[in-house]
Amino acid sequence: MGRNILEGGVLVVGLGRFGSALAESLARSGTQVLAVDPRHEVVQEMANRLTHVVEADWTSEEALRQLGAADFEVAVVAIGTDIEASILATSVLVDIGVPHIWAKAVTHAHGRILTRVGAHHVVFPEQDAGKRVAHLLTEKILDFIELDNGFAITKMRAPQEAWGRTLGEARLRSKYGVTVVGVKRYGQTFTYAQADTYVEQGDLLIVAAQTEALERFAAETS
Incomplete structure (x- = not known):
């Protein structure tokens, strides 16, 4: 299973509550x-909900290579x-x-080790849940992940000031210190943002920045 089958896809290692929810959410989008998990009963259950789910040793470099992880x-x-x-699987992928490589951590010590072995992004789903819900309750932000x-x-x-303009013309980065990395129009898939990407009313934006800058951007735009 390599790029020919899953080009542009995401490899999810581990199908607990977080991994299963993530994999299903990605698939719906x-x-x-x-998805990879060594537990037979978990793989059997998820086989009815995901197209590509495999029972394999998530700490084995040979097994992950055979599944096309390098692609x-x-x-x-x-x-x-x-x-x-968790640490061994991250090390193998490195x-x-x-x-x-994104890796889930359950403690800050765990997170530090994941970073040291080479994870590019460490997330704390349980600890971040309250912050995420608080941001979603503002109704301006549809999803929020703090790294x-x-x-x-x-x-x-998309804020009103960007409607009918390209991202270069809207100058959101220089005004608010945020970077638009993707744009999605209704009925279409997300595309990578460019300076000449045109923004219309109703478009969705994927925006990255320091948390304070994002909060300020959401508060100051309509």
Whole structure:
């Protein structure tokens, strides 16, 4: 299972509550997902909900290579309570050369180790849940993920000041210190943002910045 089948897809390692929810959410959005878990009963259950789910040792470099892990641009290590397996799986993906590795941490010490072995992004789903819900309640931000070092990514509706203009013309980065990395129009998939990307009313934006800048951007735009 390599790029020919899952080009542009995401590898999800671990199908606990977080991994399963993530994999299903990605699949619903149209993203190709390859999910891996060593537990037979978990794989059997998820086989009815995901197109590509495989029973394999998530700490084995040989097993992950055979599944085509090296062909993925993005991998998420979503292993929960087994901290040793989480660290080993992350290390294996680093050795394989996956360019963008996201890893779930259950403690800050766990997160520091994941960073040291090479994870590019560490997330704390349980700890961040309250912050995420608070941001979603503003109704301006449709989704919110806070990463390490106070950096966050959000999905939000395009502000009125950007309607009918290109991103270069709207100058959101220079005004608010945020970077628009993707734009989605109704009925279409997300596209990578460029300076000449045209924004219309109703478009959704993927915006990345320091958390404070994102909060300020949401508060000051309508």
